[in-house]
Amino acid sequence: MEKMKVTPWETKGDIDYKKLIKEFGVVPLKELPGIFNKDILFRRKFVFAARDIGQIITRIRDKKPFCVMTGLMPTGKFHIGHALVLRQVLFYQKLGATVYIAVADIEAHNARDQSLEESKKIAIEEYLSNYVAMGLDLKKTEVYFQSNRSKDSKKSNAYYRLQNLFSKHSTFNEVKGVYGEITPGKLMAALLQASDMYHPQLKEFEGKPIPTVIPVGIDQDPHIRLARDIARRFNKKLIPISSSYHLFLPGLKGDKMSASDPNSYIAFTDTPNQVKNKINKYAFSGGQKTTEEHKKTGGNPDVDVSFQYLKLFEEDDSRLSEIYEKYKSGKILTGELKKIAIEKINSYLKPIQNKYPESLKKVKTFFD
Amino acid sequence: MEKMKVTPWETKGDIDYKKLIKEFGVVPLKELPGIFNKDILFRRKFVFAARDIGQIITRIRDKKPFCVMTGLMPTGKFHIGHALVLRQVLFYQKLGATVYIAVADIEAHNARDQSLEESKKIAIEEYLSNYVAMGLDLKKTEVYFQSNRSKDSKKSNAYYRLQNLFSKHSTFNEVKGVYGEITPGKLMAALLQASDMYHPQLKEFEGKPIPTVIPVGIDQDPHIRLARDIARRFNKKLIPISSSYHLFLPGLKGDKMSASDPNSYIAFTDTPNQVKNKINKYAFSGGQKTTEEHKKTGGNPDVDVSFQYLKLFEEDDSRLSEIYEKYKSGKILTGELKKIAIEKINSYLKPIQNKYPESLKKVKTFFD
Numbered sequence: 001m002e003k004m005k006v007t008p009w010e011t012k013g014d015i016d017y018k019k020l021i022k023e024f025g026v027v028p029l030k031e032l033p034g035i036f037n038k039d040i041l042f043r044r045k046f047v048f049a050a051r052d053i054g055q056i057i058t059r060i061r062d063k064k065p066f067c068v069m070t071g072l073m074p075t076g077k078f079h080i081g082h083a084l085v086l087r088q089v090l091f092y093q094k095l096g097a098t099v100y101i102a103v104a105d106i107e108a109h110n111a112r113d114q115s116l117e118e119s120k121k122i123a124i125e126e127y128l129s130n131y132v133a134m135g136l137d138l139k140k141t142e143v144y145f146q147s148n149r150s151k152d153s154k155k156s157n158a159y160y161r162l163q164n165l166f167s168k169h170s171t172f173n174e175v176k177g178v179y180g181e182i183t184p185g186k187l188m189a190a191l192l193q194a195s196d197m198y199h200p201q202l203k204e205f206e207g208k209p210i211p212t213v214i215p216v217g218i219d220q221d222p223h224i225r226l227a228r229d230i231a232r233r234f235n236k237k238l239i240p241i242s243s244s245y246h247l248f249l250p251g252l253k254g255d256k257m258s259a260s261d262p263n264s265y266i267a268f269t270d271t272p273n274q275v276k277n278k279i280n281k282y283a284f285s286g287g288q289k290t291t292e293e294h295k296k297t298g299g300n301p302d303v304d305v306s307f308q309y310l311k312l313f314e315e316d317d318s319r320l321s322e323i324y325e326k327y328k329s330g331k332i333l334t335g336e337l338k339k340i341a342i343e344k345i346n347s348y349l350k351p352i353q354n355k356y357p358e359s360l361k362k363v364k365t366f367f368d
Numbered sequence: 369m370e371k372m373k374v375t376p377w378e379t380k381g382d383i384d385y386k387k388l389i390k391e392f393g394v395v396p397l398k399e400l401p402g403i404f405n406k407d408i409l410f411r412r413k414f415v416f417a418a419r420d421i422g423q424i425i426t427r428i429r430d431k432k433p434f435c436v437m438t439g440l441m442p443t444g445k446f447h448i449g450h451a452l453v454l455r456q457v458l459f460y461q462k463l464g465a466t467v468y469i470a471v472a473d474i475e476a477h478n479a480r481d482q483s484l485e486e487s488k489k490i491a492i493e494e495y496l497s498n499y500v501a502m503g504l505d506l507k508k509t510e511v512y513f514q515s516n517r518s519k520d521s522k523k524s525n526a527y528y529r530l531q532n533l534f535s536k537h538s539t540f541n542e543v544k545g546v547y548g549e550i551t552p553g554k555l556m557a558a559l560l561q562a563s564d565m566y567h568p569q570l571k572e573f574e575g576k577p578i579p580t581v582i583p584v585g586i587d588q589d590p591h592i593r594l595a596r597d598i599a600r601r602f603n604k605k606l607i608p609i610s611s612s613y614h615l616f617l618p619g620l621k622g623d624k625m626s627a628s629d630p631n632s633y634i635a636f637t638d639t640p641n642q643v644k645n646k647i648n649k650y651a652f653s654g655g656q657k658t659t660e661e662h663k664k665t666g667g668n669p670d671v672d673v674s675f676q677y678l679k680l681f682e683e684d685d686s687r688l689s690e691i692y693e694k695y696k697s698g699k700i701l702t703g704e705l706k707k708i709a710i711e712k713i714n715s716y717l718k719p720i721q722n723k724y725p726e727s728l729k730k731v732k733t734f735f736d
Contacts, residue, residue: 106529106532106533109532109533109536110532110533110535110536146532147525147529147532147533148525148529149525150521150525151521152521153517153518153519153520153521153523153524155521156521156524156525156528157515157516157517157518157524160524160528160531161474161515161516163528163556164474164477164478164514164515164556164557164560165474165477165478165515167478167551167552167553167555167556168477168478168551168552168553168556169553170552170553171551171552172551172552175552183535183536183539183540184535184536184538184539184540184543184555184559185535185536185537185538187535187552187555188531188532188535188536188556188559189532191552191556192532
């Protein structure tokens with residue numbers, strides 16, 4: 001078993017979530033209000049830990065304003081791993097949250113040497129259009145590029161001012177702690193990210209400090225901590241950001257999804273046939289080596305990648321439970337489980353893909 | 369003789385300008401067009417060196433657009449030492465330059481722990497109102513606060529974007545070379561200063577790269593070099609900034625003007641009586657110890673502070689020359705020289721002080 005390593009710039013080994021919760025000092029999610037548990041992300045513990053989530057729950061209960069903030073790195077393809085964050089965003093938006101989405105084009109430029117033009121293209125075509133196709137309501141969302149905050153100069157000035165003022169309240173060492181070796185470019189991107197997380201609370205945006213929740217993978221918690229530390233030193237009036245942490249969705253082969261390996265993920269642009277081939281060819285199986293053995297001893301759904309994906313796409317608990325039991329007892333073979341997963345994934349992707357062309361138009365209009 | 373040390377954060381010892389020119393690699397100003405020599409700043413070598421000044425001279429000759437850019441640190445009192453920069457700015461403005469003035473409130477916050485509110489008050493009351501009273505035409509000037517660039521969002525976004533993109537093209541070591549020990553706050557201020565110097569060239573401002581001259585004290589040359597280096601790496605299309613360097617005007621006691629010692633400078637708010645008392649009491653004299661000795665051997669106008677100030681305020685060359693000769697030959701006593709200087713300084717300050725209340729109104733209106 002490979003030693004676990006989880007940092008914002010590297011994740012390897014077998015992930016021990018209990019250990020991560022302890023190391024990072026986040027709180028495991030236990031008893032959530034019913035409204036959370038209606039969503040499979042929470043009910044099935046895809047979202048398993050949080051910081052300061054109580055203030056968000058209170059806001060939802062009292063029907064008071066709150067924000068959800070997320071950023072996207074405009075590189076590679078939008079895939080089902082990324083969708084975990086967006087599904088949380090949509091969950092909060094339906095409960096009344098104002099949504100802020102930052103396209104991290106400055107970070108892509110400073111840390112990955114990608115031009116602003118390339119970032120804009122990828123952000124619109126790969127990410128934002130799929131967000132809208134998945135149900136994001138642009139009218140209730142502030143989507144922006146880090147390099148071009150707003151058409152309202154008061155907003156732009158306030159956003160970059162916060163970045164500049166935050167810098168005084170940070171240290172090189174704490175930024176290094178999150179990013180490893182830093183450069184001036186990476187430092188700037190880190191401070192801009194802190195402004196991304198906190199600027200909704202400024203008077204130019206929500207009018208006053210307001211609880212804001214940021215859904216992220218657990219590996220991103222150091223970024224959350226850094227922003228919370230800087231903001232606390234800067235101004236006691238800012239409300240510490242809340243965050244909720246989701247699991248890593250395993251890659252097809254059972255290890256990590258990797259942008260550089262298209263056979264490690266299902267992209268939102270994959271055709272039904274591509275989905276079928278990827279699952280059949282690559283999806284790591286919890287089944288036995290022979291049909292005979294499988295029927296006798298049963299499969300292991302807890303390590304089976306097709307089953308992990310099904311957990312995200314099969315909404316019906318009793319149906320999911322039935323599949324779990326049947327696979328475990330050997331009544332369903334790996335080929336059959338894969339077939340169920342393929343169908344579920346394709347029926348999830350189909351309406352999104354159908355809406356994509358119209359969504360692309362909407363997003364392009366939004367930025368014109 | 370104390371060893372010379374000239375850096376952006378410390379100046380001490382006797383200044384050897386020839387050595388500075390050589391060390392910093394700037395070019396001594398020799399044959400300037402007549403239009404420059406009409407101004408005593410150039411004619412009397414207050415402005416004594418430059419970088420890339422040729423492109424500015426060409427622009428003036430061809431009556432083509434160019435910019436002059438300056439920044440102000442909103443701390444302390446506006447005094448006659450500061451006026452050297454503004455008089456250059458006014459000189460270029462009269463020749464057709466578009467003026468950019470940055471109030472360095474982010475730098476005052478990050479490097480000197482001064483609030484943005486305090487910076488705004490000092491900038492308006494001490495600096496900008498005096499600039500206008502001295503003749504600055506606000507209609508042909510873009511004055512802005514670093515924390516609040518513009519009411520035009522395209523301009524604001526472009527200005528802060530340049531700061532963020534510049535960061536990728538800088539290194540910690542070169543910034544340390546200019547600022548000594550750095551912090552994230554100081555680094556941000558350095559990058560914002562580079563954007564101050566170069567952003568007039570963006571399409572959102574002057575429409576295209578355009579020669580820009582920045583008048584500074586020779587001790588500030590490392591800032592100019594840093595901005596030139598970053599900009600060259602960032603984009604070959606930007607035109608390297610030009611700069612012109614002025615001498616240090618000596619403090620009343622013959623050493624440095626110091627913000628912390630009001631008796632080291634003449635402030636623009638000093639009353640005629642204060643000017644008289646300061647000159648009489650503190651101005652370092654090049655005269656002899658006794659009247660008898662002075663009449664016999666004469667004074668030294670080259671080290672006499674009253675005479676140095678007269679060089680800045682007595683426009684008439686022959687009158688200045690006459691005073692020089694008479695003081696040197698002992699025909700004028702120190703008390704008489706001081707009296708001439710007091711009268712000249714007061715008659716320079718009087719119309720500016722008279723215009724001040726109206727100028728203050730104009731500046732306040734400008735920012736409303």
